[in-house]
Amino acid sequence: MRHFWTCIFLLVLISCDSDPSNRNPFLQEVNFRFEINLNLPLYNDLNTIGNPVYIGNAGVGTRGAFVIKSSLDTFFAFEASCPNHTPNNCSTMEIEGQNVVCSCEDFTYSLFTGQQLNRPDDGNRYYDLLFYRATQSGNTVTISN
Template identity: 80%
Template structure:
């Protein structure tokens, strides 16, 4: 009986894994919720697939968020601060077509996937864009973390 309890304890200890390396050390994950009304001219570009919009309102992420319609009823939202260094004067990225670019290092990220497109091969760990939830209900898209 001791053997069975010992095996079960060992199994649970091995199966529980905590991997803090996936967490981005440069960006804090801020809780927020913001609604975008697609009827407003400010968010009119979101009515078409592939047109990103920057939402820079106070309380939306660290430096705002980029929102883009990626399908008929699918939206993606990402943090607007570059994920590969702490927020500073040059870390708010700018829209370049369907990508965003960080002016600090000229890193480019896709708004369809959030992945860094020009990742250097220097052995350093680089992070992709911080993803936010984006859900649509009627003509309102809610982005939140």
């Protein structure tokens, strides 16, 4: 019986391999933590479902983050730099409704799913938005990586 559990443990250990090929080579994943007070007028739009807000504070992601309320108690947060090229002077995306657009190539991404909406069919690999954790506690939403 002891060998059985040893084999099971080894099998689980071997199967827990992370896939480095899934990592986005263009964006560096920086550690940060930022609290959003929903009572402040600056973040008032986040009290309504579907209204995104850009957080451009220093130390928040690479180029800031987009935050959107997706349901009564769920928030999503994504990196504001386009995920399909290295950060440069045109890579900080802009909000267009409930999507964001990169002005470099006009790539459009959904803030509800993070997926690229106009992915070219040219055989190249394209990345979706870099996701950040967003948790709510009372009137505070904390985004972090």
